[in-house]
Amino acid sequence: MYASIPSFSSSSLVSRALKPPKPSSHCLSFKTLTLTCTSQTKPKKRATTNAPKPTSKSNRKPSYGTSRRSVLKKTFNQEQVMFSAPVSNDPVVAIIGGGMAGLICALNLEKRGVRSTVFDTGIHGLGGRMGTRIIDPWPLIFDHAAQFFTVNDSRFAELVDCWLEKGLIQEWQGIIGELDVGGLFSPFPSSLRRYVGVNGMRPLADSLLSETCMVNVVRPCWISKLEPFNGMWHLSENGKPCGEFDAIVIAHNGKCANRLLATSGLPLIARQMKRLELSSIWALLAAFEDPLPLPGGAVTSFEGAFVKGVDSVSWMANNTKKLLRSQSSGPHCWTFLSTAAYGKRNKVPQENIPTATAEKVKAGMLEGVEAALGLSKGSLKKPLYTRVQLWGAALPTNTPGIPCIFDPQGRAGICGDWLLGSSIESAALSGMSLANHIADYFQSGGAHPEEFAVGLQNEFQPLEGHDVGQFPGLESEKKQMNEARAYQLAS
Ligand SMILES: Cc1cc2nc3c(=O)[nH]c(=O)nc-3n(C[C@H](O)[C@H](O)[C@H](O)COP(=O)(O)OP(=O)(O)OC[C@H]3O[C@@H](n4cnc5c(N)ncnc54)[C@H](O)[C@@H]3O)c2cc1C
Numbered sequence: 271m272y273a274s275i276p277s278f279s280s281s282s283l284v285s286r287a288l289k290p291p292k293p294s295s296h297c298l299s300f301k302t303l304t305l306t307c308t309s310q311t312k313p314k315k316r317a318t319t320n321a322p323k324p325t326s327k328s329n330r331k332p333s334y335g336t337s338r339r340s341v342l343k344k345t346f347n348q349e350q351v352m353f354s355a356p357v358s359n360d361p362v363v364a365i366i367g368g369g370m371a372g373l374i375c376a377l378n379l380e381k382r383g384v385r386s387t388v389f390d391t392g393i394h395g396l397g398g399r400m401g402t403r404i405i406d407p408w409p410l411i412f413d414h415a416a417q418f419f420t421v422n423d424s425r426f427a428e429l430v431d432c433w434l435e436k437g438l439i440q441e442w443q444g445i446i447g448e449l450d451v452g453g454l455f456s457p458f459p460s461s462l463r464r465y466v467g468v469n470g471m472r473p474l475a476d477s478l479l480s481e482t483c484m485v486n487v488v489r490p491c492w493i494s495k496l497e498p499f500n501g502m503w504h505l506s507e508n509g510k511p512c513g514e515f516d517a518i519v520i521a522h523n524g525k526c527a528n529r530l531l532a533t534s535g536l537p538l539i540a541r542q543m544k545r546l547e548l549s550s551i552w553a554l555l556a557a558f559e560d561p562l563p564l565p566g567g568a569v570t571s572f573e574g575a576f577v578k579g580v581d582s583v584s585w586m587a588n589n590t591k592k593l594l595r596s597q598s599s600g601p602h603c604w605t606f607l608s609t610a611a612y613g614k615r616n617k618v619p620q621e622n623i624p625t626a627t628a629e630k631v632k633a634g635m636l637e638g639v640e641a642a643l644g645l646s647k648g649s650l651k652k653p654l655y656t657r658v659q660l661w662g663a664a665l666p667t668n669t670p671g672i673p674c675i676f677d678p679q680g681r682a683g684i685c686g687d688w689l690l691g692s693s694i695e696s697a698a699l700s701g702m703s704l705a706n707h708i709a710d711y712f713q714s715g716g717a718h719p720e721e722f723a724v725g726l727q728n729e730f731q732p733l734e735g736h737d738v739g740q741f742p743g744l745e746s747e748k749k750q751m752n753e754a755r756a757y758q759l760a761s
Pocket of ligand 1: 366367368369370371372389390391392396397398399400414415416417418419420491492493494521522523526527530551553607661663664665685686687688692693694695697
């Protein structure tokens with residue numbers, strides 16, 4: 271039943287506990303200290319080197335937050351960090367990013383007996399692009415990035431079964447389909463199972479580590495520097511130390527990751543990350559007092575639709591129906607997602623959206639909703655509540671097509687959806703894969719690092735189906751729908 275996503279090494283997917291501790295050397299050391307490493311010496315040591323001492327008063331720009339050109343230059347000029355001593359008896363991994371990939375990586379490291387700390391920027395919770403916004407006291411509820419997920423791979427299916435058993439997720443059985451401009455709706459066949467978090471995607475992410483005992487979560491925390499020192503990775507947030515680790519996992523992507531990696535001493539990892547291209551997508555959250563006037567009326571009304579032929583909207587979903595099934599009264603909460611083209615045309619810094627842009631996007635997307643539903647311009651009732659958000663690094667548009675990347679010399683890896691696709695499933699499989707790979711590497715004692723290099727040279731290919739909703743399995747549903755349509759037309 272499940273098609274399998276390619277894996278790069280069978281051993282990386284096999285769960286084995288770490289071997290009994292090996293005799294370790296007392297001190298792990300760098301084999302090669304390079305130009306970059308000199309300036310990467312721990313801050314307190316800086317005074318003894320010729321490197322300029324960074325101070326908050328300095329008018330030089332800090333390395334984190336510099337221009338794109340300078341980030342590029344740093345990325346390509348930095349030299350490789352080499353950890354040469356055997357790995358410690360009881361290694362600890364820092365995972366930077368608490369989205370699906372980072373969380374599953376932590377979970378699988380624990381299964382293999384490896385401790386980890388997950389750092390995440392999330393103020394309201396973990397999950398990254400599995401965001402849910404709840405506004406009390408109504409309550410209004412919106413999944414404002416990932417909408418639902420599908421299951422294709424048997425390894426992910428095992429996890430999903432476990433989440434179902436624990437009551438963390440449920441099947442979304444509402445009608446989903448394609449909505450052509452003008453209000454022409456075609457439902458997908460309901461053969462493919464679609465899942466959602468019981469109270470939204472974020473609560474699912476927040477529960478994933480609840481039963482772990484070897485995972486530490488630090489949130490909100492924005493790791494801004496990675497410094498190799500004395501055989502360990504030292505992490506900090508704007509100068510505040512966040513601990514020392516035997517290995518690091520970069521479980522996020524985009525501008526943040528590029529800047530973090532630009533001066534880390536990991537040129538191979540940094541180069542792969544820089545090759546990644548991402549789309550931008552606007553999300554409009556809107557609560558309406560009355561139900562939206564959907565084509566087909568209340569009986570056949572859909573709960574989710576991929577919108578075709580409208581420039582500003584590519585997806586719309588009724589979150590009240592999806593997440594609050596038993597609620598019979600109250601506002602109707604909808605999430606609308608833009609097309610990538612609209613996102614690109616209206617791109618602004620996502621952390622600082624000008625009011626004029628927010629208003630323009632809101633108006634443009636609501637007009638798009640009217641067009642999609644075949645309503646006359648201006649006839650849609652004004653929502654009670656709206657909010658726009660830009661996902662500046664929304665979905666990958668290219669991929670190396672390998673489950674994870676690992677640089678054994680630098681004891682650093684990458685996991686994330688983009689390594690395999692653009693879905694929750696690909697993020698989970700990537701996290702799983704990297705965890706097993708790192709555990710295998712630790713188990714080897716680090717004696718033959720070259721055997722553990724993965725994905726450092728892989729070329730990227732354009733990612734087909736990188737739009738919202740083009741997740742594993744959905745294509746076959748759409749195909750079935752198109753076949754049914756063609757049959758209807760012919761008969
Ligand atoms: C609009 C939209 C709709 C989508 N719809 C679907 C869908 O319906 N179904 C589906 O399967 N997929 C969907 N996706 C894709 C899905 O959300 C992603 O594939 C998946 O969530 C990615 O997980 P990840 O762990 O790789 O990355 P992310 O979720 O991006 O996690 C990275 C985390 O790292 C954190 N971080 C970044 N920098 C730092 C730092 N310096 N220090 C600490 N933490 C840091 C971030 O805050 C974030 O929490 C959608 C995505 C978007 C944007």
